[in-house]
Amino acid sequence: METAFTPSASFGGGLLIGLAAVLLMLGLGRIFGATGIVSGSVFAESRSEFAWRAALVLGMVLAPGLIFIVTGAWPALDVPVSPTMIAIGGVIVGLGASFGSGCTSGHGVCGLSRLSLRSLVAVPTFMATAAVTVYLIRHVFGG
Amino acid sequence: MKLIYAWATGLVFGLGIAISGMMNPAKVLNFFDIAGTWDLSLAFVMGGAVIVTFIGYRLVWRRAQPLFEDRFQVPASKVIDSRLVGGSALFGIGWGIAGFCPGAAIPALGTGRWEVVLFLGAVVVGLALARILKGQPLISRPVSA
Numbered sequence: 001m002e003t004a005f006t007p008s009a010s011f012g013g014g015l016l017i018g019l020a021a022v023l024l025m026l027g028l029g030r031i032f033g034a035t036g037i038v039s040g041s042v043f044a045e046s047r048s049e050f051a052w053r054a055a056l057v058l059g060m061v062l063a064p065g066l067i068f069i070v071t072g073a074w075p076a077l078d079v080p081v082s083p084t085m086i087a088i089g090g091v092i093v094g095l096g097a098s099f100g101s102g103c104t105s106g107h108g109v110c111g112l113s114r115l116s117l118r119s120l121v122a123v124p125t126f127m128a129t130a131a132v133t134v135y136l137i138r139h140v141f142g143g
Numbered sequence: 144m145k146l147i148y149a150w151a152t153g154l155v156f157g158l159g160i161a162i163s164g165m166m167n168p169a170k171v172l173n174f175f176d177i178a179g180t181w182d183l184s185l186a187f188v189m190g191g192a193v194i195v196t197f198i199g200y201r202l203v204w205r206r207a208q209p210l211f212e213d214r215f216q217v218p219a220s221k222v223i224d225s226r227l228v229g230g231s232a233l234f235g236i237g238w239g240i241a242g243f244c245p246g247a248a249i250p251a252l253g254t255g256r257w258e259v260v261l262f263l264g265a266v267v268v269g270l271a272l273a274r275i276l277k278g279q280p281l282i283s284r285p286v287s288a
Contacts, residue, residue, distance in 0.1 A: 003170045003182045010184040013163020014191025020156035021192065022199030027148045029209035029216050032156065034246030038263070039270050043281065055146040057249055059153025063161050064253035066154070075161040077251060078169035079258045081242055089241025090262040092233055094269020097245065098277075100230025101218075104238075105246035107231070108189060113196035117221045125228055126235030127175075133239030134175040 001080050021109050028052060033106025035097040100126070145211040157250030163188040166251045168242025175239055237269075 021032040037053050044050035068074050079086070097103040100122055102111060107126075111119020164170045164184055173182035208214055238244050243251070243262045251259040271281055 018195025063157025090265025
């Protein structure tokens with residue numbers, strides 16, 4: 001399935017993602033890692049650790065609705081894979097992000113910006129395995 | 144006040160995810176499909192986000208402490224081990240299979256789509272499995288009773 005090349009919208013959205021990462025560091029002194037936010041919301045260590053993550057999640061979830069109110073259209077969300085693949089992929093993402101200590105936001109945005117050595121290793125690693133996985137699924141095993 | 148601030152920060156992040164196209168698995172998978180229906184857009188997401196964060200972090204760290212906490216909590220580890228590399232490799236495989244990552248899926252919950260609920264449910268299962276493998280408890284006891 002083809003998708004349109006959207007450099008301006010993608011760059012603009014990226015600026016907002018960066019702004020949110022900076023705001024979280026300014027306000028709470030924390031890295032914006034989405035997996036940590038999921039993990040800390042579900043397996044919270046204490047009530048105070050849970051509360052700010054829950055507030056963050058409530059803000060994040062409102063975004064598509066706000067875009068619908070302003071533009072009259074929901075953000076594009078096309079899922080070209082089967083429910084089985086979503087479920088298998090999700091479990092692997094959870095396992096991998098836990099052992100790898102981060103995901104696209106934590107290692108990718110925040111870690112690269114800090115020039116963290118661990119993130120400089122993690123990001124090319126997961127980018128490479130994602131590209132190989134997509135290649136194998138789409139061009140070797142059919143699809 | 145701290146919670147309202149966190150809420151607004153989450154909203155900014157979610158808007159960025161939605162506007163950038165990261166919320167769309169078709170677009171994410173096309174970013175990785177160099178040999179097929181390639182769409183380079185997501186490199187611009189990462190570029191924009193890293194530019195702002197790189198500069199912004201350095202301005203913020205001139206402060207003695209954050210607005211609502213008494214210290215900055217930044218990971219200090221420099222250890223490159225098999226957990227980091229293997230975990231990251233696994234993460235990329237899962238991302239390439241599903242087309243969602245956690246940071247895109249949380250805001251996408253707001254669309255009410257069942258695929259997003261399925262993905263995040265599976266991520267929580269994966270996180271729980273990892274806790275079991277690491278010998279961490281699934282239900283944490285309260286720090287102070």
